[in-house]
Amino acid sequence: MTEQVATLGESASVKRTRRTRTLEQQQRLWGWIFLSPWLIGFLVFTLFPMAASLYLSFTDFTIGQPPNWVGLKNWENLFKDPVTYNSLRVTFRFAIIMLPVAILVPLGLASLLNSKYLAGKRVFRALFYMPYIIPAISGIFIWQSFLNGQTGLLNRLLRLAGIADPPDWLFSPTWIHPAMVLIGLWGVGNAMLTMLAGMQGVPTEYYEAATVDGAGPLMRFRHITLPMISPVILYNLVLTVIGLMQYFVVPWVLSNTTRSNPETNFINLHLYREGFQFFHMGYASALAWFLFIIGLILTLIVLYSSRRWVYYSSGE
Amino acid sequence: MATQSSVINAPQFSRQLRRFGLTALVTLFGLILLIVYLLPFPNMVTVSLRDQAALAQTPDSTMLPVMPATYNYEGKDYPLYEVPTDEGVRQLALVKPGRRSSQFVDPAKPEAGIIEWEGNWRQLKEVEVLSPRWENFSEAWQKIDFPRLFRNTFAIAIGGVIGTLLSCISVAYAFARFPIPGKNILFVILIGTIILPQQVTLIPTYLFFSYLGWVGTWAPLIVPHFFANAYNVFLLRQYFLTLPKELDEAAMIDGAGPFRILTEVIIPQSWPAIVAVAIFHFVFAWNDFFMPLIYLLSKPELQPVSIGVQVFNFQYGPRPELVQATSLMAMVLPLIIFFLAQRFFMRGVVITGVEK
Numbered sequence: 001m002t003e004q005v006a007t008l009g010e011s012a013s014v015k016r017t018r019r020t021r022t023l024e025q026q027q028r029l030w031g032w033i034f035l036s037p038w039l040i041g042f043l044v045f046t047l048f049p050m051a052a053s054l055y056l057s058f059t060d061f062t063i064g065q066p067p068n069w070v071g072l073k074n075w076e077n078l079f080k081d082p083v084t085y086n087s088l089r090v091t092f093r094f095a096i097i098m099l100p101v102a103i104l105v106p107l108g109l110a111s112l113l114n115s116k117y118l119a120g121k122r123v124f125r126a127l128f129y130m131p132y133i134i135p136a137i138s139g140i141f142i143w144q145s146f147l148n149g150q151t152g153l154l155n156r157l158l159r160l161a162g163i164a165d166p167p168d169w170l171f172s173p174t175w176i177h178p179a180m181v182l183i184g185l186w187g188v189g190n191a192m193l194t195m196l197a198g199m200q201g202v203p204t205e206y207y208e209a210a211t212v213d214g215a216g217p218l219m220r221f222r223h224i225t226l227p228m229i230s231p232v233i234l235y236n237l238v239l240t241v242i243g244l245m246q247y248f249v250v251p252w253v254l255s256n257t258t259r260s261n262p263e264t265n266f267i268n269l270h271l272y273r274e275g276f277q278f279f280h281m282g283y284a285s286a287l288a289w290f291l292f293i294i295g296l297i298l299t300l301i302v303l304y305s306s307r308r309w310v311y312y313s314s315g316e
Numbered sequence: 317m318a319t320q321s322s323v324i325n326a327p328q329f330s331r332q333l334r335r336f337g338l339t340a341l342v343t344l345f346g347l348i349l350l351i352v353y354l355l356p357f358p359n360m361v362t363v364s365l366r367d368q369a370a371l372a373q374t375p376d377s378t379m380l381p382v383m384p385a386t387y388n389y390e391g392k393d394y395p396l397y398e399v400p401t402d403e404g405v406r407q408l409a410l411v412k413p414g415r416r417s418s419q420f421v422d423p424a425k426p427e428a429g430i431i432e433w434e435g436n437w438r439q440l441k442e443v444e445v446l447s448p449r450w451e452n453f454s455e456a457w458q459k460i461d462f463p464r465l466f467r468n469t470f471a472i473a474i475g476g477v478i479g480t481l482l483s484c485i486s487v488a489y490a491f492a493r494f495p496i497p498g499k500n501i502l503f504v505i506l507i508g509t510i511i512l513p514q515q516v517t518l519i520p521t522y523l524f525f526s527y528l529g530w531v532g533t534w535a536p537l538i539v540p541h542f543f544a545n546a547y548n549v550f551l552l553r554q555y556f557l558t559l560p561k562e563l564d565e566a567a568m569i570d571g572a573g574p575f576r577i578l579t580e581v582i583i584p585q586s587w588p589a590i591v592a593v594a595i596f597h598f599v600f601a602w603n604d605f606f607m608p609l610i611y612l613l614s615k616p617e618l619q620p621v622s623i624g625v626q627v628f629n630f631q632y633g634p635r636p637e638l639v640q641a642t643s644l645m646a647m648v649l650p651l652i653i654f655f656l657a658q659r660f661f662m663r664g665v666v667i668t669g670v671e672k
Contacts, residue, residue: 024495027494027495027574028494028495028496028497030494030574031490031493031494031495031496031499032490032496033490034486034487034489034490034494034574034578035486035487035490035491035494035496035502037482037483037486037487037542037543037544038483038487038506038543038544038549040543041483041540041542041543041544042505042506042509042543044543045517045521045540045543046509046512046517048520049516049517049518049519049520049521049524050512050516050517050520052519052520052523053516053517053518053519053520056519056520063526109349112342112345112346112349115342117335117338117339117341117342117343118339118342118343118346119339119343120343124346124350125662126655126658127350127354128350128353129662130651130654131353131354133599133647133650133651133654134647134650134651135602135603135621135622135646135647135650136603136605136622137603137605137621137622137625137626137643137646138625138643138644138646138647139643139647141625141629141639141640141642141643142356142357142359142360142640142643143356144639145356145359145360145363145636145639145640146355146356146359146360148636150373150374150375151363151373151374151375151377151379151636152359153355153356153358153359153379154355154359155375156375156379159375185353190665190669193662193665193666193669194665194666194669197666197669232669235669236669238511239510242510242511242513245513246513246514246515248605248606249605249606252605252609253626256626256630257629257630257633268515271515275518275519276610281519281523284519285519287515288513288515288516288518288519289516291513291515291516292512292513292515292516295511295513296511299511
């Protein structure tokens with residue numbers, strides 16, 4: 001803009017350029033001012049604490065005493081600690097069952113809601129989404145009662161269906177993870193809604209063209225719907241992986257009420273206990289960084305693999 | 317004529333029939349799926365209304381909130397039983413139980429007097445009537461002190477909503493409208509914070525708040541929200557980008573500064589996005605468990621609903637009806653807000669999730 005103005009003659013251009021430059025500078029200044037809440041917050045609540053917790057992970061810090069540098073001791077302990085090892089095993093075991101459910105169930109529900117043969121779409125959409133709004137704490141207690149081995153509705157129905165000895169979901173080490181997957185079903189609302197919006201954004205001409213070429217519903221789903229909504233699936237996959245690494249409330253509440261089923265010792269619970277019950281804050285910081293690194297690696301793997309399966313229709 | 321037109325319409329008719337059939341089939345399937353998906357709700361409702369102390373909690377007992385039926389005979393209540401007699405099974409009131417034979421009264425014909433019945437009354441089935449125990453809710457309400465929990469949650473949530481709106485609107489405005497050097501990189505960093513687990517900043521942040529003397533107050537749950545977060549900034553920025561720049565420019569020519577453009581041009585056009593952010597944060601604050609657990613565990617008088625319900629239900633674990641009643645009461649408000657503001661809410665979810 002300033003260069004254009006400069007061709008209009010010497011004296012005028014100097015004046016105009018100065019004025020536009022000050023305007024540009026002024027705009028920049030205003031930009032920084034409006035940006036400042038985040039900039040300050042990022043430094044104070046993200047960058048600095050991250051650096052500090054990295055530092056603390058090399059100390060024996062506990063509340064009330066100054067931290068002493070202990071080198072890699074926490075990190076060595078972390079790899080030797082059987083509790084840490086077990087919590088990793090529990091976290092990954094659950095993640096492997098939950099991850100496909102957390103993607104496939106909302107995908108299925110979104111396909112149902114997107115079907116032109118479904119009557120009352122808006123009602124269905126609201127009701128399938130509703131459990132997502134229920135506070136986790138209510139949801140967990142509702143499921144806990146539903147899954148009660150003796151009096152819960154689920155086991156009553158299973159007995160009616162002829163299963164004489166249905167599992168004691170929350171107390172059995174074998175069944176607690178499937179039970180938590182069931183509880184997790186109430187958390188698929190957001191993924192469902194975003195996938196549905198993705199499906200609604202697919203141009204109908206694509207489907208019409210494919211139908212003309214003789215593609216059936218499954219072919220259309222596989223070769224049009226899935227590629228078109230793959231960016232949304234990627235977004236949900238990343239969020240789910242991150243969420244699973246930080247899984248806390250459900251196992252925390254269940255472990256308080258089921259006399260500590262050993263399979264509820266997720267890595268984030270381990271971290272909370274080390275940091276805020278035993279006050280081993282140096283060790284807990286190491287655990288936090290460990291958790292962060294694992295999550296980051298998994299996210300990068302997902303993002304890297306996405307080059308093969310995510311399709312962006314508009315450039316990039 | 318009539319036959320001719322019906323012949324012509326036959327293919328169309330069969331197509332419509334097929335469409336109707338498929339619609340019925342898919343909708344029925346959806347309905348069944350929905351019922352299965354929401355099956356924990358009826359379980360919650362019946363448990364919350366039962367008189368758990370009086371009723372057996374065994375796998376074969378009824379789930380419904382029932383009470384044993386009684387019949388008042390000559391000023392006293394007697395329990396009703398299903399009694400097999402010569403005239404088929406009758407509902408009779410047990411007046412005088414005995415080991416070999418018992419005395420009954422027929423509520424339909426009390427004037428007929430005592431009926432002797434041979435057999436062991438203990439093997440008879442009690443008559444049960446539906447009798448929801450609404451007092452469970454008032455008992456839970458008082459025991460857990462819901463008014464206090466609601467007040468606390470509201471204060472935390474409203475404080476956070478104000479903070480998140482002020483900061484996120486400002487930051488989103490910066491990203492949407494101003495020529496900041498390195499803006500794209502900054503935006504990527506902002507979005508990147510989504511994958512950052514809060515645990516990695518948790519301990520130093522806790523120490524910082526503890527140094528300020530804020531542990532055991534609401535401040536750690538409110539103040540950080542005055543510094544913007546990725547989701548809401550993203551949502552608002554996307555919305556601001558859709559607003560035509562001409563209006564800003566017109567206001568600028570009229571002499572409005574950037575702050576006035578924000579308050580008089582941008583904000584009045586952005587209510588759907590702003591309402592969505594406010595609801596998101598409200599629901600988030602209502603739901604948040606981890607942070608109140610860290611900062612308010614030792615302060616029962618300041619705890620929000622999430623922690624209060626958990627602590628209470630841990631204490632009252634053997635009273636499943638109170639546990640279910642509190643869970644129900646804790647979720648009513650977010651649900652009402654959701655159903656009232658559904659449109660804004662879902663639109664907001666879609667913007668953050670799809671338009672990346």
